[in-house]
Amino acid sequence: MNLQYIDTAIPTTPHLQAFEPAARQADAVTRDAAARCSACSMHQLCLPMGLGELDMDKLDKIIGRRRKVTKDSHLYRVGDPFTNLYAIRLGHFKTHQINPSGDQQVTGFQMAGELLGLDAISTDRHHCNAVALEDSEVCEIPFSRLESLFGEIPTLLHHFHRMMSQEITREQSVMLLLGNMRAEQRFAAFLINLSSRYSARGYSSTEFQLRMTREEIGNYLGLTIESISRLLSKFKKQGWIRVANRELELLDQPTLKAVAAGMQTCA
Amino acid sequence: MNLQYIDTAIPTTPHLQAFEPAARQADAVTRDAAARCSACSMHQLCLPMGLGELDMDKLDKIIGRRRKVTKDSHLYRVGDPFTNLYAIRLGHFKTHQINPSGDQQVTGFQMAGELLGLDAISTDRHHCNAVALEDSEVCEIPFSRLESLFGEIPTLLHHFHRMMSQEITREQSVMLLLGNMRAEQRFAAFLINLSSRYSARGYSSTEFQLRMTREEIGNYLGLTIESISRLLSKFKKQGWIRVANRELELLDQPTLKAVAAGMQTCA
DNA sequence: CGTTCTTTTGATGATGCTCAACTGGGGTGG
């Protein structure tokens, strides 16, 4: 991978511009055949799911551009005016809120094929921050143009509703997790959740990389970084997982599922 | 109030039927002028928000019926097939999930003007249970008919999206609450939240009834019933609230807000 | 190769849970 990433929040460095002027690059990605929904590997999971060729082309036409987001830079921030939804083409993001006392709460980790920005529709302003966990790429979907497409393509509308509803469901399960699971359960549930999402994307369900820091995991799960570290060690000692830095292997999924369900605890 | 409530989950008792046969009652409520959206006191908060007379009439036509739900009975259960959304006309509900180990997590308390069932769109099955906290009344909104209306009334569609998005936002703030607030903060935030919702409905923001048990509050906030009880006592001793059973008065909202924000704790 | 950030591990302590006993209000039946 030798891509140049242009961040939108932080001004592009002269260095990067020298390689690829902004205008030419925008042009390039728009014309790029691989950028079309129909050619995108995520199209069965993403917004265009279930659309025919024609409808997918219509959707393609309204999609603003494919935008690169460098690691650690913001896709949007709390309070930013809402104009676009973002579909992740490639990479990983986290969303987080800042509470009045200044500390953050990670509200989710998103991966390719998932939508970002749904929470902003209600007030036309973003309610959380979205940050790339690695160099990533998103499709910019102007929401007003998407809305006008809904009239033409009922299938698209229906699927959009499903995706919003799914987000509600996802958050409910996090509430369940934070509300009445012990640390061990939360962490096992987290691992199983990642596993199934990678599996749905055609990746290994047992071996993957953690794209987020221990601290981010802890914050998401309502635990401290130290607790996460101890849990990793404990699970490793039990022989349930193999860990080396961010590299992770699930050695005993059934047991992990049992732990997540609260049917088993480790000594 | 001398209404007879018919529960859908639990068969109507002969006693109630004697007073009002089911058929006649259904007829009565459908014809009832007060049942129309335009006459409903919640129409600025609920689905028809911002619609003109004509569009509101169209919406009225697709709304199946106004259904009464008796206290403690289920409006729907996990796994029930999804056909309707429900708008609360009157009363209060709670939604809760059951996790694999059998204990429940209350995911929300809903009041008049709010929609129930949004989480079911994603899979065509309900993901949580909805239970009436008191004798209540809902409007049954067949989702497929609502979807066909979306094509005709863009305003309706747009507002529907806002409501779904609002639900996502609401859940994110619960995640924030469960993820990194201490007990005191959680409870203060809960009280302030109720207060503002009652205020938006034209009720007193300082004096209201808790429609849920201490246990339900605790479950929602990730705390035990004992903790809730202690918090009530503590807040009372501080002079921030007045409590008598379910009757509640907020005596010092600014301080409660400060506590919720984590800017103040009590000794 | 040193600096810096992230992670790990250990020791201690506080918050909130568990268990238990008690109180009070509301409904029921004698």
Add this chain to the structure above:
DNA sequence: CCACCCCAGTTGAGCATCATCAAAAGAACG
């Protein structure tokens, strides 16, 4: 009408879980 019961809530004592503080070890980066 009163006595009783039952359930929801309150209060107390002890304890477990996880947070906090601290320090060392290991990656990552220039």
